[in-house]
Amino acid sequence: MRFLKPCFVGRCGALALLPTQAFAHVGDHDSWWTLDPVIIAPMSLLGLLYLSGLLWLRRRNHAGVSMQPLALSSAALGSLALFFALIWPLDAFSESSFAVHMAQHMVLIAVAGPLLAMARISIPMNAALAAVSPAAATALSHPRKWLRLLLMPFVIFILHGATIWTWHSPSLFELALRIEWIHTLEHLSFLLAGYWYWTVLIRHGENEGYASASLSVLATLMHTxxxxxxxTFAPRPLYATYVQTQGSVDMALQDQQLAGLLMWIPMGACYLIGGLAFAAAWLRNVDRNQERRLQTSSHTIPGSK
Structure with missing residues (x-):
């Protein structure tokens, strides 16, 4: 098979050495940085809102789940993932390589999104907004009835999957490469889909829905x-733009195969870890329920201590 040729294996090995080797083969760039105000300004404002909310909660001794070490470390790692995906260095080289572009998408939807969901960033952000405008915070915390559909695990599973499949259709993907605002919308939708998918599953899991949450994540693993x-196994390049940037059909096909492998294996590993985490939480919850039932039954048996 063509994707097992030595030169392709060498490209896989090069990707494993990011960023010291791989980017040297995907095109000539003046900079590894993407300093786009359209990206940096919203990220900075949201980060400021998050930090302000944390300080507001801390001053008032509201040490909730968002102030726990896991949440704080998830927020830091999620921010770092956004930095790598949108500012340095993936965005700059995604123009030349579909594999790097796929890595960028993977980081947005399967790394940054879940980490920010685990960080419970909505809690401090809502607190900061409430300090400025209580009415706006109240309105956001009580969505309209039709928006409550987005809190249903099955609905968000469909929307999350549709986001991934739709944006990777050749026609829409090429359109995003040609029109900047559509490209920005694509990346925003990946981030929001990843964040909201995991936010809903975490919320559902805490209401004793760990089993269905783990099945949802494993189903996502299978369709992605x-x-x-x-x-990976497409017989020809799917995206004409990368035939031009790679310089030949053969190089574009190898680059595409590497992109497919990135979605297939590393991205699948992210969902596998998430699914196993929900499954483990489900088993722990089952054990706790059994212990409660045993304790209850022991108190109801006459003569039991």
Whole structure:
């Protein structure tokens, strides 16, 4: 098979050495940085809102879940993932390589999104907003009835999957490459889909829905793996832009196969870890419920201590 040729294996090895080797082969760039105000300004404002909310909660001794070490470390790692995906260095080199572009998408939807969901960033951000405008914070915390559909695990599973499959269709993907605002919308939708998908699953899991949450994540692993396999084994390049940037059909096909493998394996590993985490939480919850039932039954048996 073509994707097992030595030169392709060498490109896989090069990607494993990011960023010291891989980016040297995907095009000539003046800078590894993408200093786009359209990206940096919203990220900075949201980060400021988050930090302000944390300080507001701390001053009032409201040490909730968002102030726990896991949440704070998740917020830091999620911010770092956004930095790598949108500012340095993935965005600059995604123009030349579909594999790097796929890595960028993977970081947005399967790394940054889940980490920010685990950080519970909405709690301090809502607190900061309430300090400025209580009415606006109240309105955001009580969504309209039709928006409550977005809190249903099955609905968000469909929307999350549709986001991934739709944006990787050749026609829409090429359109995003040509029109900047559509490209920005694409990346925003990946981030929001990843964040909201995991936010809903975490909320659902805490209401004793760990089993269905783990099944949802494992189903996502399977359909994203299928898409990755389809991209990997495609007999021709799917995206004409990367034939031009790679310089030949053969190089573009190898780059595409590497992109498919990135979606298939590393992205699949992210969902596998998440699914196993929900499954472990489900088993712990089952054990706790059994212990409660045993304790209750022991108190109801006559003569039991």
């Amino acid at each position: 793996g299928l898409l990755g396999a389809l991209i």
